[in-house]
Amino acid sequence: MEDAAIVDLYWQRSDLAILETDKKYGRYCHTIAYQICNDNEDAEECVNDTWFRAWNAMPTNRPSVLATFLGRITRNLAISLIRSKNRVKRGSGELSLALDELNDCIPSNLDVARSYEIKEFQQAVGSFVASLPETDQKVFVARYWYMTPVKEIAKRLSYSESKTKSILFRLRNQLRDRLKEEGLW
Amino acid sequence: MVDGWFLLDAMDGIHEEQLMLTKDFLNLSDYTHQTRRSPRKVWVTALIAAILALLLAACGYAVYRATMAHRELHPEDEKDYFFDGDEGTPNEGLHMDLNFGTCAMALHFDTEETGHLYGFRMTEGAPVDSSWSCGGTTLKELFATYLPGGDQPEEQQRPLEQCLRDAGMTASESEEWYCSLTFSSNTGLLRPAMCVEVLDGAKLHGLDLILGWPEGKATVIKEETQGDVQILETLIEVPMKNGEAERNLFLFRFDTKRQVLLSIAGADELLDFPTLEAIAEHIELRETDFVYSLDRSGQNWSIWSLAYG
Numbered sequence: 001m002e003d004a005a006i007v008d009l010y011w012q013r014s015d016l017a018i019l020e021t022d023k024k025y026g027r028y029c030h031t032i033a034y035q036i037c038n039d040n041e042d043a044e045e046c047v048n049d050t051w052f053r054a055w056n057a058m059p060t061n062r063p064s065v066l067a068t069f070l071g072r073i074t075r076n077l078a079i080s081l082i083r084s085k086n087r088v089k090r091g092s093g094e095l096s097l098a099l100d101e102l103n104d105c106i107p108s109n110l111d112v113a114r115s116y117e118i119k120e121f122q123q124a125v126g127s128f129v130a131s132l133p134e135t136d137q138k139v140f141v142a143r144y145w146y147m148t149p150v151k152e153i154a155k156r157l158s159y160s161e162s163k164t165k166s167i168l169f170r171l172r173n174q175l176r177d178r179l180k181e182e183g184l185w
Numbered sequence: 186m187v188d189g190w191f192l193l194d195a196m197d198g199i200h201e202e203q204l205m206l207t208k209d210f211l212n213l214s215d216y217t218h219q220t221r222r223s224p225r226k227v228w229v230t231a232l233i234a235a236i237l238a239l240l241l242a243a244c245g246y247a248v249y250r251a252t253m254a255h256r257e258l259h260p261e262d263e264k265d266y267f268f269d270g271d272e273g274t275p276n277e278g279l280h281m282d283l284n285f286g287t288c289a290m291a292l293h294f295d296t297e298e299t300g301h302l303y304g305f306r307m308t309e310g311a312p313v314d315s316s317w318s319c320g321g322t323t324l325k326e327l328f329a330t331y332l333p334g335g336d337q338p339e340e341q342q343r344p345l346e347q348c349l350r351d352a353g354m355t356a357s358e359s360e361e362w363y364c365s366l367t368f369s370s371n372t373g374l375l376r377p378a379m380c381v382e383v384l385d386g387a388k389l390h391g392l393d394l395i396l397g398w399p400e401g402k403a404t405v406i407k408e409e410t411q412g413d414v415q416i417l418e419t420l421i422e423v424p425m426k427n428g429e430a431e432r433n434l435f436l437f438r439f440d441t442k443r444q445v446l447l448s449i450a451g452a453d454e455l456l457d458f459p460t461l462e463a464i465a466e467h468i469e470l471r472e473t474d475f476v477y478s479l480d481r482s483g484q485n486w487s488i489w490s491l492a493y494g
Contacts, residue, residue: 031213059250060413060442068204072197079193099189106188118191122198129199134206141207145196148211156210 010058038093289397300386304362311467321366325359353474386444
C-alpha cells in the first residue's frame with residue numbers, strides 16, 4: 001500500500017492503518033529499535049509504542065515521508081527507553097559504542113556554564129551531513145542514526161572494518177570542526 | 186549538558202534525504218537477524234487503538250474534523266426545513282416547505298452538538314475599529330440576556346457570575362469580546378455596511394444557513410482550504426421591488442478543528458473581498474471555557490443576511 005493511502009487510513013481513524021503500517025514498516029522500525037536496545041522484547045515494545053504515537057499524531061500530521069516519520073519516533077522511543085532504564089553499559093550493544101565515539105567528538109574545553117540549544121545542534125548536524133559526499137553520508141548516518149555495527153557498514157561498502165573506522169574517525173573530527181566554526185562551542 | 190546523549194539527540198536533525206538514502210543502502214527491510222514479532226501483538230495494538238479512539242471520542246478528546254459544505258438551492262429542492270410553531274411541543278411542530286427552494290444557497294455545517302462558546306475582537310491595525318460599530322453583542326450581554334436565561338428552562342438558568350466563571354473570564358474581559366458587530370455607513374445606505382459574527386460549533390450544529398432570501402442568486406467567488414480553515418467567498422444578489430438587485434458579499438472562514446465560523450458580510454457598494462479578507466486577518470478568536478449546547482427545538486435553518494445580521 002502506498003504511504004499516502006496508509007496516512008489516509010490514519011486520518012479516517014481506521015485500525016487498518018496500524019496493520020498496514022506494521023506490514024510495510026514493522027521490520028524497518030524493529031531494526032532501528034533493536035540496534036539501540038539490543039533486546040527483542042524492548043524493540044517490540046518500542047515498535048508498538050511507535051504505532052500508538054503515529055495513531056495519536058495523525059491527524060493532525062500528514063508526514064511527507066512516512067518511513068522516516070515512523071523511524072524517528074522509534075529511534076527516540078528506543079533511546080528514551082534505554083536512557084530511562086540506565087542500561088547503557090560497555091558491551092551492551094551498538095548504542096554504548098556509538099556514545100563512546102560521540103563523546104570523543106566533544107572538546108575538552110567545553111564551556112560547561114553555557115546552556116546549549118538542541119535545535120541549533122540539530123540544524124548544524126543536518127547541514128553538516130547534507131554537505132558530505134554520498135558515501136560519507138551513508139557511513140555517518142548508518143552509524144549514528146541507525147546505530148548499525150561498523151562491521152555491517154564495512155560489509156555493505158566492501159571495505160575493511162579498519163578503513164570504515166578511520167572514515168568514521170575523520171567524520172567525527174569534521175563534525176567537531178563544523179560545530180566549532182558555527183560557534184556552538 | 187553536552188555529552189554523547191546530547192549529540193545522539195542532535196542526530197535527529199539529519200534530513201529525510203540522507204535517512205532514506207541510508208535506509209536503502211542498509212537494505213533495512215531485509216534484515217532478518219532479529220526475531221520478528223508475533224502478528225498477534227499487532228492485532229492487539231490495532232484493537233487497543235480502536236478502543237482508544239472510541240473512548241477518546243466518547244470523552245470528546247478525539248480530534249473531530251467538522252466540515253462546512255454549500256449547495257445551491259433550486260425550486261425543486263425537497264429539503265424539509267423544520268419550523269417549530271408557537272404552540273407546538275418542541276420537535277413536534279410543523280414540518281413544512283418554507284419555500285427556500287428559490288433562495289440562493291444553503292451552508293451546512295457538520296459540527297458536534299456540544300462545544301465551546303467563542304468570542305472575537307478586532308486587533309490593532311484592522312481596517313475598522315470595533316468602536317465604530319453601531320451595534321453588537323458582547324459575551325457579557327450574551328450571558329446576561331440569553332445563555333443563562335432567556336429560552337432556557339428555569340432549572341438550567343444560571344447567574345451571570347457563574348457563566349463568567351465557567352467561561353474563564355472576568356466581567357470586564359467579557360465586555361471586550363463580541364459575538365457580533367454591525368457597522369453602518371453615512372452614505373444613506375438603508376442596510377448595514379458590514380456585519381461580523383462568530384458562530385461556534387454548538388450554534389451551527391445541524392443548521393443550514395440560508396443565503397439569498399427570497400429568490401436570490403449566488404456566485405461563488407473563491408473557495409479554498411488553508412490548513413484547518415475552509416474559506417468561502419460568495420456574492421449574493423437579491424432582487425428588489427424596484428427591479429434592481431441588492432448585492433452583498435459574504436466571506437466565511439470555517440475552522441474545522443476549532444469548529445468555529447467567522448462570517449463577515451458587507452455591502453457590495455462599499456466594500457470588496459480584499460477589504461473583508463484584511464478585516465478577517467485582524468480578527469482574534471477566543472475560545473472560552475464555557476461549554477454548552479443549544480436547544481433549537483428542532484429548527485434546522487436560519488436565514489443569514491447582511492440586514493438581519
